Amino acid sequence: MRNEFSGIARNVVQARRISGGVHFHESRPVPTGLAGLPAVDRLTGRSAELAVLAAVLSPSSEQAVCTIAGLGGVGKTTLAVHAARQAQFAGGVLFIDLHGYDSTRRVSASSALSTLSRMLGVADEHIPQQQADLEDLYRTVLSALADDGQPVLVLADNASDVSQVLPLLPGRPEHRMLVTARVTLPIPRARRLSLDVLPVADGVEVLDHALRAANPSDTRISDEPVEAAALVDLCGGLPLALWIIAQVLADHPDRPVADLVSTVADEQDRLGELAYGDSYAVRSVFMASYRSLPDEQARLFRLFAAHPGPFLDRETAAALADRPETATRRLLDGLTRAHLVREEHGWYTMHDLVLLFAVERFAEDNDESAIERLAMHYRDVVKAAVSHLEPDLASSDRFRDRAGAVAWLDAQLPNTMAVAELAGDGGLPEVVRDIGLSLVPYFDFRRYWLTWATAGELALTAARILGDATAEADALNSLGLAYQGLRGRGDDAIESLEQALAIHGFLGDRAGMAAALTNLGNAELHRGRPDEAADRQRQAAALYRQLGHRRGEAATLVNLAAVEEKRGRFREALATYRTAVPAAVASGDRHRLAATLSSIAGVLVKMGDTARGEEELERALSLHRELGDREGEAWSLRTMAGAYADAMRFDQAIDAYQRALAIFREVGDMFEESETLIRMAEIYRRADRHTEAIEHGLRAIDRHRELGDEFGVATILSYLGRAHRALGEPDTAADCFERSMAIFAEIDAPEDLEFVRELADRGVSGGQDLAGGGGDGFGVDAGGAE
Secondary structure, eight states, X not given: OOOSOOSOOTTOOEEEEETTEEEEEOOOOOOOOOOOOOOOOOOOSOHHHHHHHHHHHSTTOSOOEEEEEOOTTSSHHHHHHHHHHHSOOTTOEEEEEOOTTOTTTOOOHHHHHHHHHHHTTOOGXXXXXXXXXXXXXXXXXXXXXXXXXXXXXXXXXXXXXXXXXXXXXXXXXXXEEEEEESSOOOOTTOEEEEOOOOOHHHHHHHHHHHHHHHOTTOOHHHHOHHHHHHHHHHTTTOHHHHHHHHHHHHHOTTSOHHXXXXXXXXXXXXXXXXXXXXXXXXXHHHHHHHHTSOHHHHHHHXXXXXXXSSOEEHHHHHHHHTSOHHHHHHHHHHHHHXXXXXXXXXXXXXXXXHHHHHHHHHHTTOOTHHHHHHHHHHHHHHHHHHTTTOTTSOOOTTSSSHHHHHHHHHHHHHXXXXXXXXXXXXXXXXXXXXXXXXXXXXXXXXXXXXXHHHHHHHHHHHHHHHTOXXXXXXXXXXXXHHHHHSTTOHHHHHHHHHHHHHHHHHHTOHHHHHHHHHHHHHHHHHTTOHHHHHHHHHHHXXXXXXXXXXXXXXXXHHHHHHHHHHTTOXXXXXXXXXXXXXXXXXXXXXXXXXXXXXXXXXXHHHTTOXXXXXXXXXXXXXXXXXXXXXXXXXXXXXXXXXXXXXXXXXXXXXXXXXXXXXXXXHHTOHHHHHHHHHHHHHHHHHTTOHHHHHHHXXXXXXXXXXXXXXXXXXXXXXXXXXXXXXTTOHHHHHHHHHHHHHHHHHTTOHHHHHHHHHHHHHTOOSTTSSSTTTOOSSSSOSSSOO
């Protein structure tokens, strides 16, 4: 039978030692949403190709996938995006650039699956590390969307081979997929569309439209039709090259078309047969455009190649250029007009062929300080943003408020991680260390466990290179927290935390020791070792008390009380919770105070003192409302609901759960909504209201499928088997048990698999089936502290 200490209570607090202090944060849900489509150029011609794509994207099509192949710069992305915008997909569009022809930015299938899963709303803690598991998760979520009548279009742009694409196939026929590549990819049963260069007439139309967009009275293309046709020919009929060369003309309104034809022809003569990408016509156009740039614009164009992330903003460009932001913005505007840079909502990117050209120019620039400026810029802005998440730090005025700081961190995370890796390769370990450790409060807030682990590993390597023992211990502590959030890494978490504790002890760093002990206590509890967990928390509390660190003391006492409560030692738990109250008050941590009051309320109800428990709950709820903490209010209600359930006060438990459920829905926390549905289902089961129990269990399964949480689905199915058996429906019960066991076998959860097998064989339907000691039947704690 599984140990009853199978999960960590909500008010168990993790500790982090950053910049000499110990800080505590509660997790928050990961933001969800489907990615938007990128901005693209005006589409000229291509009516026949659009018709083909419209047919494939139609719900009646028997083909779910279409590949679009063609030369680099021929307009594959533009065509695909236009087709996607014309189509109707209730579930939205998932767009991902695979950077197939960029050796430094190429996106692996595993990385793509992780990214797409996050776009679909899967929380980071539910995203596995193995590609096979990632594929199962991705298709499970898409299958749930198909069941809900929400087909999705996946647009995989810029693939280089089938290994990038095949794992991304949606699986269900309701969904559609478009793939762009420079060669035709042999994807089974896919419609193949080859995109040729533009005919001369369409190319001339592109040139004319671009000039008239800049100046409606510019008639040079119609005035020089022969020269315009020659220019199209020199551009190889490639839309990318045509748009760029048109901007050279637009920036020089007095320049005849014939003069530019001569310039591009001279570049091609100089280059000879040297191929560039797919066509040396592209290179000659790039060079002609580049030579026409003012010196400062040309320098910034070269510096773009130093940035390793997928996009950059004006402030980052200013740091690269080492120029004021206002001056840099003018330079960016010039590069955008030249069509060498794309701008959308303040973000700047380059076509991969343009970027390759910029990389060549940057190699000639010899600006060795550019990488250092870039890395230090990200380090400084990350620190400024994170200051808004740290209660012990003065908030930087670089960001107006916490929301703005978090928005920057959300948007810039891919860039930040790319820059950290670049800094490591570039011999800047101090910057890598600082970025990796500074991000810990943000990861704790967002629960981005995989990325957190990567950042921790980078910081650990950097600290060891520097011989910085304190940073090494902090990085190990960070890794311990990240590993604890990843399924199957519990032993790694404890090992990292024990190493951190040893180093802090060697250094005589009592604050660091306390943080490591607190986290070790949480990890021990998670591994089902309550005695060890309690010992660790007591040691941590004593250290915090010696240091006069009241916030640390309060949080650790709450952790200790939670252990006692889970062991059924309610008097000891109540006394410890009450001891944590003055420490929380003294530290000014009102959020922690409110959570502690709700835990006290729950324990009082379990001890039979319902009246006093409800008084404490009202104090907690009032404080949550005063703080504007809606999620904290929901957690407190759920804590009380669990206590009511343990006291057999089922109607009151259901009422509290319903109030909590409404708040989780309001704030969009799908995971906690699902957890609450599970707990409500268990209360209905315990009250012998099995039909309602099944109804709530099925709703919870829907939510867990949307989250891609197969473990949750399997545990709920095992519960539903018991509920159907109690209703006298043995066949349905057996089906639920079999489906549960199949999932546990697939996700390699042998302990859970064996328990469900025993449960099915025994025909048990008692209240302690799946969680020892009267738990909720789902491997989560329906009662006790949150």
